[in-house]
Structures are given as structure tokens and as C-alpha cells.
Amino acid sequence: MRGIISVSSGALFGLGLLISGMVDTSRVQGWLDIFGDWDPTLAFVLGGAILPMAIAWNISERRRAPLAGGSFPARPAQKITTDLAIGSMIFGAGWGLAGLCPGPSFAALSFGGWEGLMFVGSMVGGMLLAVPAKHVRSAMA
């Protein structure tokens, strides 16, 4: 059950990213390029994605458990930490530089050539570098 849900969700995510054009780095960079030839497409993608997701959150509040069992994720403490701010800005800088984020970089793996593979490999490296950084940050706290 969990496996079928996981693979279906991943497949829908991949199709959505392909159809929406989010695997196209020029579209993402066009959205961020407010001083150049601005492309508003990303706003339609985000708006479209938020709608079913908001309904899903609403349903989850009225249901006791997910279909495959377990429990719904608890709302994390609504604290805007330094890690959240700095991490998001570092992420955003890279997102603008290449026009790719984690989801689309995987969705494009089958047709993104060596360039896509090189980005994903570097992203995995960055994820591994975040482990000691988080340790240092929690030791500082």
C-alpha cells in the first residue's frame, strides 16, 4: 500500500513538473529575472499546486489517520530560525544560478544529459556537507 502510494505520488510529481515547464531552467530563471524578460509562469504553477494541497491539509484535519496507517505530520514549531533563513537564501542563490531545484533535477534525469547528472551529483554533495554544518549549528545553540 505505502509503496503504491509512494510511486504514484512520485510519478504525478514528475509529470506535473514536466507539464508545468519547471524542468526547463530558462523558465525558472525567467521567473526570477525581474530586471530582464520576466516570465510569470511559475506563479501559475505554484498557485495550481497550492490549491489541491490546501484541500488535502483540510481533509487531513478531519481524518484520524492516513490511508496507509500511521499518523499525519504534526505542525512543527512555527519559529523562523537562522538556519531556515540562511539555508533558504543559500538554496535560492543556487536555484537562480542553475534554474533547478531538487524535484525538477530528478524529474529531468532521463533527458538532462551529463549536465543534469553533474548538477544532481553536486546537489548530493551539498546535502552531505549540510550534515556536519547542522552539527556545528546545534552545538552553537
Add this chain to the structure above:
Amino acid sequence: MIEPSYIYGLIGGLIIGLAGAVYLLGNGRIMGASGVIGGLVDGSGLNEWRDRLLFIVGLIAAPWLALLVLGIEGETNITSNPWVLIAAGILVGFGARLANGCTSGHGVCGISRLSLRGIAATGFYLLAGGVSVLLFKHILGVI
């Protein structure tokens, strides 16, 4: 003027949201790409390795299959500058894990839940992304 890309964006966006809805209502998990992938990469999410791996299989296979069936080529327009690819990849991976989420987790799943953290993260990465394009495209001219 309504461009075709807006319509495709909206339809694709609705499917992305549906994917998140299936993951939440089915498995009780938040569909965040950096979280699903990162939990496998650093071993912090190995207890659910099967769910994560199957999600990634679907994520890679569905666009591949769709393009194969339609007989069209996928287009990423990605840069061929290896230094840009390496730097951007490291920044994206590192930043998303430090912030505990990226465009899908904080953006799609966070905003739709009216999560203050999700909304704040989205503000920060949109700002940084805009500055990044301004700097690297218009000022330095490397992209």
C-alpha cells in the same frame, strides 16, 4: 495576454499539488523533494528507505515514459558550464537541507498549510534567487 505556458503551468501545478495530496493523505508524509532525497543521501531517513526510493523511481520514470510515448524530446536548457553546475548543485543541496526544505516542501506543502516557516522560507529563497539571477546574469554575465 494569456500565454500557453501559463495554462501548462496551471495544469502541471495542479498535478504537482495532487501528488502532494496523495503523499499526505496516503502515507501521512509531506512531499518535499529535498527531504525525500536527503533522507536517503545522509541516512537520516533510512527507516522509510523503500517509500523514498519508490517515490524517486516514479519521479524519474514518469517524465521519461511520457516523453517516450509522446515521441518528444525533453528540454532543460541547462547550462553546460561545469563550474556553474557544481556551484549551483552544492548551494541547492546544502541550503535545502539546512533550511529543512525546498520549493516543494516549504513552497507547495508549507504555504498551503499556512505555515509561517514555509511562507518565510519561500520569501527568502525567492529574494535570493532574484538577486542571484541579477548578479550572475546581468552584472557578471556568467549565465
